[in-house]
Amino acid sequence: MQPLTDNIPLLVVLAMTGTALLVICFILLNIRQQNRLLLQKRRLQEAEIRYQKELLHAVIASQEQERRRIGMDLHDEVGSALSSLRMILGNWSGPGDAAATAGLQQQCKKIIDRVITDVRNISHNLSPLTRGVYGFSDAIEDLCDGVNQSGQLQVALQLDANGALNRLDDTAALALYRVVAELINNTIKHAGAREISLSFFIDNEQLAIDYADDGKGLPPAPDGRAGGMGMRNIESRLGMIGAAYRLQDQGPGFGLQIRINTNQPSKSTV
Amino acid sequence: MKYLYMSVIAPAFVLVPVSAALIRYRALTRAMRVLFGYLVLTAVVNAVSTLLAENGHSNLEIFHVYTIVESVLLLQFFYLTFRQRRPKRLTRLLMIAFPLLCCLNFIFIQSISGFNTYTRPVECVLFMALCLAYWWQAGDAETGGSWTAVPVNWVLSGLLLYFSSAFFLFIFTNFMFTQYSRAVNETIWNIHATLVAIMYLLFAIGFSKCNR
Numbered sequence: 001m002q003p004l005t006d007n008i009p010l011l012v013v014l015a016m017t018g019t020a021l022l023v024i025c026f027i028l029l030n031i032r033q034q035n036r037l038l039l040q041k042r043r044l045q046e047a048e049i050r051y052q053k054e055l056l057h058a059v060i061a062s063q064e065q066e067r068r069r070i071g072m073d074l075h076d077e078v079g080s081a082l083s084s085l086r087m088i089l090g091n092w093s094g095p096g097d098a099a100a101t102a103g104l105q106q107q108c109k110k111i112i113d114r115v116i117t118d119v120r121n122i123s124h125n126l127s128p129l130t131r132g133v134y135g136f137s138d139a140i141e142d143l144c145d146g147v148n149q150s151g152q153l154q155v156a157l158q159l160d161a162n163g164a165l166n167r168l169d170d171t172a173a174l175a176l177y178r179v180v181a182e183l184i185n186n187t188i189k190h191a192g193a194r195e196i197s198l199s200f201f202i203d204n205e206q207l208a209i210d211y212a213d214d215g216k217g218l219p220p221a222p223d224g225r226a227g228g229m230g231m232r233n234i235e236s237r238l239g240m241i242g243a244a245y246r247l248q249d250q251g252p253g254f255g256l257q258i259r260i261n262t263n264q265p266s267k268s269t270v
Numbered sequence: 271m272k273y274l275y276m277s278v279i280a281p282a283f284v285l286v287p288v289s290a291a292l293i294r295y296r297a298l299t300r301a302m303r304v305l306f307g308y309l310v311l312t313a314v315v316n317a318v319s320t321l322l323a324e325n326g327h328s329n330l331e332i333f334h335v336y337t338i339v340e341s342v343l344l345l346q347f348f349y350l351t352f353r354q355r356r357p358k359r360l361t362r363l364l365m366i367a368f369p370l371l372c373c374l375n376f377i378f379i380q381s382i383s384g385f386n387t388y389t390r391p392v393e394c395v396l397f398m399a400l401c402l403a404y405w406w407q408a409g410d411a412e413t414g415g416s417w418t419a420v421p422v423n424w425v426l427s428g429l430l431l432y433f434s435s436a437f438f439l440f441i442f443t444n445f446m447f448t449q450y451s452r453a454v455n456e457t458i459w460n461i462h463a464t465l466v467a468i469m470y471l472l473f474a475i476g477f478s479k480c481n482r
Contacts, residue, residue: 008442008449008450009446009450009455009457012438012439012442012446013458013461016435016436016438016439016461016465017435019434020431020434023430023434026430027430030405030417031418035416035417038415038416
C-alpha cells in the first residue's frame with residue numbers, strides 16, 4: 001500500500017471553498033428563480049388589471065352608445081310625431097266642417113298610435129320582458145323573428161331547454177338575452193353572414209347555448225382574448241352571471257358555446 | 271495578542287448584527303429575536319473563550335456546551351420560522367434529541383477536552399437540511415415579495431454558507447491538530463473566522479430588512 005502523500009489541510013481548504021461556491025451558486029439561483037416568478041406574477045396581475053379596465057371601458061362605452069341610441073329614437077320618432085301633432089293642432093281653426101273635424105281626429109289618432117308603438121318599442125329594447133307569461137323563450141323568438149323579417153339573414157332557432165330556461169333568474173335571463181342580441185348584432189354588422197344557427201339545449205345538466213354563423217369569423221386576437229367592444233361586453237355579461245363560454249377556434253364563420261348552471265343563482269346584476 | 275484575527279477581529283463582527291437588531295428591535299419577529307439572543311450568547315462565549323485562551327487555559331470544554339445551546343437556539347429559530355406542522359414537529363424533536371446526542375458524545379464517546387468532531391458535523395448537516403427544507407416549503411407557498419426583501423432569506427443564506435463550508439473543517443479538526451503545525455491550523459481557522467464574519471454580515475442585512 002502506498003503511503004498517503006496528500007496535503008490534508010489543502011484538501012480541507014479546497015473542500016471548504018468548493019462547498020462555499022456551491023452554496024453561493026445555489027443561493028444566487030434561488031434568488032434568480034424567485035425574482036423571475038415574481039416578475040411573471042406581476043406581469044400577469046398587470047395584464048389582468050389592464051383587461052379589467054378594458055372590460056369596464058367597454059361596458060361604459062356601450063352604455064353611452066345605448067343612451068345615444070335611445071336619445072336618437074326619442075328624437076327622431078317620438079319627437080317628430082309629437083311635433084307634427086302639435087303642428088296639426090296648431091293649424092286647426094276650431095269646430096267647423098264635420099268632415100274636416102273627423103279627418104283631423106283620424107290623423108291625430110294615427111300619430112298617437114305611432115307614438116304609442118314607438119314608445120313600446122323603445123321600452124321593450126330597454127327592458128325586454130324575459131319573465132312571466134311572456135318569458136325568455138318568447139323574447140328570444142321575437143328577437144329572431146324580427147331579424148328574419150328584415151330579410152337580411154335567417155336565424156335557425158332551436159329551443160330544447162324550456163325547463164332550464166324557465167328556471168333562469170331575472171339577472172341571468174336578461175344577461176343571456178342581451179348576449180344573444182349582441183351576437184346577432186355583431187353578425188349583422190361585421191360578419192357578412194347569410195345564416196345564424198342558435199340552439200338552446202341541456203348538456204351535462206347545464207343549460208347550453210350554441211351560436212354559430214356562416215360569416216367571415218373573428219380576426220385572431222394577439223392575446224387570445226375576445227377582440228372588439230361587443231365581444232368584451234358579452235364576456236363581461238357572461239362573467240357576471242358565472243357562465244362558461246368558448247369561442248370556436250376552427251373552421252369558417254363565428255361560433256360561441258355557452259354553458260350555464262341553472263341550479264345556482266347568478267352572481268350579480270346586469 | 272495571539273491569533274488577533276480569529277479571536278478578536280472576526281468575532282467582533284458580531285457587533286454588526288447585534289447593533290442592527292437593536293436598532294430594529296421593535297420590528298423583529300419572534301424568530302429574529304431568538305436569533306438576536308443567539309448572537310448575544312455567541313458574543314459572550316467568544317469573549318470568555320478568548321480570555322481563557324489568553325490566560326493559557328483550554329476553552330474546548332466550552333464549545334461542547336456551546337454546541338448544545340447554539341443548536342437549541344437555532345432550532346427554536348427554525349421552529350418559529352417554519353409555517354407547516356411537520357417541520358415544526360421535527361425541530362421540536364431535534365431540540366431534545368441533538369442535545370442528548372451531544373451529552374452522550376462528551377460523556378461516553380469523545381473527550382470533553384478535545385474538539386467535538388462527531389456532533390459538530392452532525393449539527394452542520396442538520397442546519398443545512400433545515401435551511402433547504404425552509405426554501406423548499408417557501409417555494410411551494412405563495413410568496414408575495416422579492417427574495418431580498420425577506421429577512422429570513424438572508425439569515426438562512428448566512429447559516430447555510432457557514433455550516434456547509436465549515437463542515438469539512440469540523441470533521442478534520444482533531445486530525446489536523448495532531449498531525450499539522452500550529453501555523454497550518456491557524457491559517458485554516460482564519461478561513462473559518464472569515465466565514466463566521468460573513469455569516470454575521472448576512473444576519474445584519476437580515477435584521478436591517480425587518481419592517482413592521
